[in-house]
Amino acid sequence: MSVTAPQGFRAAGVACGIKADGALDLALVASTHPCTAAAVFTTNQIKAAPVRYDQVLLARRRTGFRAVIINSGNANACTGPRGLSDIYAIVDLAGFLLGFPPDTILVMSTGVIGVPLPVDAIRAGLFQAIPALSAEGGEAAARAIMTTDTRPKMAVRRLTLNGTPVTIGGMAKGAGMIHPHMATMLALITTDVAVEPELLDDLLRAAVDASFHRISVDGDQSTNDTAMILANGSSGVALDAHTAPLFREALTDLCVELAQAIVRDGEGATKFVEIRVRGARTPQEARHIARHIARSPLVKTAFYGGDPNWGRILAAAGSAGVSLDTEAISLWIQRGEEPPLLLFDRGSPALYFEDVAREIFAAPSFRVILELGLGDGEDWVWTCDLSHEYVTINGRYRT
Amino acid sequence: MSVTAPQGFRAAGVACGIKADGALDLALVASTHPCTAAAVFTTNQIKAAPVRYDQVLLARRRTGFRAVIINSGNANACTGPRGLSDIYAIVDLAGFLLGFPPDTILVMSTGVIGVPLPVDAIRAGLFQAIPALSAEGGEAAARAIMTTDTRPKMAVRRLTLNGTPVTIGGMAKGAGMIHPHMATMLALITTDVAVEPELLDDLLRAAVDASFHRISVDGDQSTNDTAMILANGSSGVALDAHTAPLFREALTDLCVELAQAIVRDGEGATKFVEIRVRGARTPQEARHIARHIARSPLVKTAFYGGDPNWGRILAAAGSAGVSLDTEAISLWIQRGEEPPLLLFDRGSPALYFEDVAREIFAAPSFRVILELGLGDGEDWVWTCDLSHEYVTINGRYRT
Numbered sequence: 001m002s003v004t005a006p007q008g009f010r011a012a013g014v015a016c017g018i019k020a021d022g023a024l025d026l027a028l029v030a031s032t033h034p035c036t037a038a039a040v041f042t043t044n045q046i047k048a049a050p051v052r053y054d055q056v057l058l059a060r061r062r063t064g065f066r067a068v069i070i071n072s073g074n075a076n077a078c079t080g081p082r083g084l085s086d087i088y089a090i091v092d093l094a095g096f097l098l099g100f101p102p103d104t105i106l107v108m109s110t111g112v113i114g115v116p117l118p119v120d121a122i123r124a125g126l127f128q129a130i131p132a133l134s135a136e137g138g139e140a141a142a143r144a145i146m147t148t149d150t151r152p153k154m155a156v157r158r159l160t161l162n163g164t165p166v167t168i169g170g171m172a173k174g175a176g177m178i179h180p181h182m183a184t185m186l187a188l189i190t191t192d193v194a195v196e197p198e199l200l201d202d203l204l205r206a207a208v209d210a211s212f213h214r215i216s217v218d219g220d221q222s223t224n225d226t227a228m229i230l231a232n233g234s235s236g237v238a239l240d241a242h243t244a245p246l247f248r249e250a251l252t253d254l255c256v257e258l259a260q261a262i263v264r265d266g267e268g269a270t271k272f273v274e275i276r277v278r279g280a281r282t283p284q285e286a287r288h289i290a291r292h293i294a295r296s297p298l299v300k301t302a303f304y305g306g307d308p309n310w311g312r313i314l315a316a317a318g319s320a321g322v323s324l325d326t327e328a329i330s331l332w333i334q335r336g337e338e339p340p341l342l343l344f345d346r347g348s349p350a351l352y353f354e355d356v357a358r359e360i361f362a363a364p365s366f367r368v369i370l371e372l373g374l375g376d377g378e379d380w381v382w383t384c385d386l387s388h389e390y391v392t393i394n395g396r397y398r399t
Numbered sequence: 400m401s402v403t404a405p406q407g408f409r410a411a412g413v414a415c416g417i418k419a420d421g422a423l424d425l426a427l428v429a430s431t432h433p434c435t436a437a438a439v440f441t442t443n444q445i446k447a448a449p450v451r452y453d454q455v456l457l458a459r460r461r462t463g464f465r466a467v468i469i470n471s472g473n474a475n476a477c478t479g480p481r482g483l484s485d486i487y488a489i490v491d492l493a494g495f496l497l498g499f500p501p502d503t504i505l506v507m508s509t510g511v512i513g514v515p516l517p518v519d520a521i522r523a524g525l526f527q528a529i530p531a532l533s534a535e536g537g538e539a540a541a542r543a544i545m546t547t548d549t550r551p552k553m554a555v556r557r558l559t560l561n562g563t564p565v566t567i568g569g570m571a572k573g574a575g576m577i578h579p580h581m582a583t584m585l586a587l588i589t590t591d592v593a594v595e596p597e598l599l600d601d602l603l604r605a606a607v608d609a610s611f612h613r614i615s616v617d618g619d620q621s622t623n624d625t626a627m628i629l630a631n632g633s634s635g636v637a638l639d640a641h642t643a644p645l646f647r648e649a650l651t652d653l654c655v656e657l658a659q660a661i662v663r664d665g666e667g668a669t670k671f672v673e674i675r676v677r678g679a680r681t682p683q684e685a686r687h688i689a690r691h692i693a694r695s696p697l698v699k700t701a702f703y704g705g706d707p708n709w710g711r712i713l714a715a716a717g718s719a720g721v722s723l724d725t726e727a728i729s730l731w732i733q734r735g736e737e738p739p740l741l742l743f744d745r746g747s748p749a750l751y752f753e754d755v756a757r758e759i760f761a762a763p764s765f766r767v768i769l770e771l772g773l774g775d776g777e778d779w780v781w782t783c784d785l786s787h788e789y790v791t792i793n794g795r796y797r798t
Contacts, residue, residue, distance in 0.1 A: 046717030080747025113710020114748050223714050305794025311512020315622050318445030348479025349513050391787050395704025
């Protein structure tokens, strides 16, 4: 169901010919009612045309949006002035066909950088997509935004606010260029509550901070990342001070599900690892170190090999640019809710059975716990391993 | 010849059993005359015991050093208080056998982190190494410090100062965990000039800044990196204000040769790439961006695949945390001294033939030139690609 689970949203996914293999590559999501919108974008200095376009639109107003067009296979990034004029050509036609003003339509793109958008193909695709719009189109849309993803990522949360059922639906794509602060990752979330723009923005930022900003696949950060939410009010429920915390919790939970799905389906990923750093001076330092560990190729290849080479984790922590005291550091690994296995005990190797450590590292999912012994700061990120398949995928991405 | 090229240095490389395969793993370099010493160490917060040991010794005095013991196969890092006491046990015996005070002996280690040093094996190895010391032992020593290196790295420079020939010799090891600011990289340089400690320190720092600090294999930074120089004065030439610049040039040149050799022999490396950033606000910003590009897995896998996917280079530059103006950016690639090929021209894709770009990217060595259009700052780094072999090597390093 994904984005079509909430009332009043319809979606479609079609193949318009951007991808050479004929796979779905154009998603359209439309709302029967005008939507309040909020979005978080990449912090990359080099922003793709669709990011710049949406930023301009959302800076002007946060209400009245009717549709989102998302294409995969081409990022429309580093395409010069043509990148923006291509977007105008697409939303003009979409607006005409849908009967909405063009400036009520938002856009996202993902794929190869530096190649002009195939505008004619996308315009032709709109003639397929618009008649295909339906309340069952959520999965096709989720498939149409995939690049190197191996499966669509969809999530739904239903809750009751003031006695009335409301729904949040979402789809996301990830796979490569994933690193905290929005790296090639697109997420579109829909909901049928009514909500003030400022509150919606706060809710989205809090949810993104607890989810998409905590994932890292390869440490690369994209030009196109966007997490967007549209709220159309179709349920008749308006968020207020009483209901907002419940909604926030459900929204965050949905974003965590999508974010974890992105990591689990990271390019070539065979492992899901939580890197948890405790005892830092501040939570910010804890997260900085966790991210630094999560982007170390040596750590990630050790995860891949199932080799409990924990020295690499400490070496990565030590090079994060944060002052540390080796004698205060301890390190554990943990599978599920089993008792954690101590590997490094306040500056010295711990006594442990190598085969037990190896068994945990061989699990498809485990946790690394690094205690710094400096304060109360704690935070974590979710990451995956670095495999042969990652190199294969990215050595030949365009061909 | 490497470190035994200058007068008065002898070296040996033996197999003492740290490496399971019986390869050389213990190097000893000794000088007939007391040496002035200088060294640059890792900036990793988690420093191996040999780094901490040498730092203490060199903080006390910079002259009178007689030997360096280097083992491979074990980093003696994250080994707790035992790490230092193991070093004392080794230098005590070496000093006794060589007839030097123990505190005239420096140490380096490289290899697995978190495993206690096999002290008995190293002590037994000294009984082999000391009688083997010879002026022809430079290559054996260079082989004994290798880990995943596929070949020894040696360089020699000869020059005439004030009418007298002097020599600089060096050996290095690299392969993995290589990133600017001294990441698992050991270099030992010897020379037969006499030089004041402060001047030697300045000369080494300048040479390291122009060489070892400009290389990146995988962006990981080690606990053990050390670049050290010993000057024993055997040539009878003392450096002065007149000769120091000539010596500096030769020393820098030697370090560049060793640094480039490390990148060319990076773990799994199939390509040597210079990343040159021009038009930054400052040289520091230029180098920061060049390093950021050099550590992007997406850029490095594109190098590996020979895929001129230049959008990844721009995306990496844009996420370096430096403010950029996309419309001012241009990008070229260049093979050898051929005219550079323009790929991205002030914000828009340039017109170029894809097969020409592909041919340059397929070359074993090429240059990427990124013009930011913001100022006069320019700098560069040398890096390699990220291959299947890198993943193979690091997924199973310890086994």
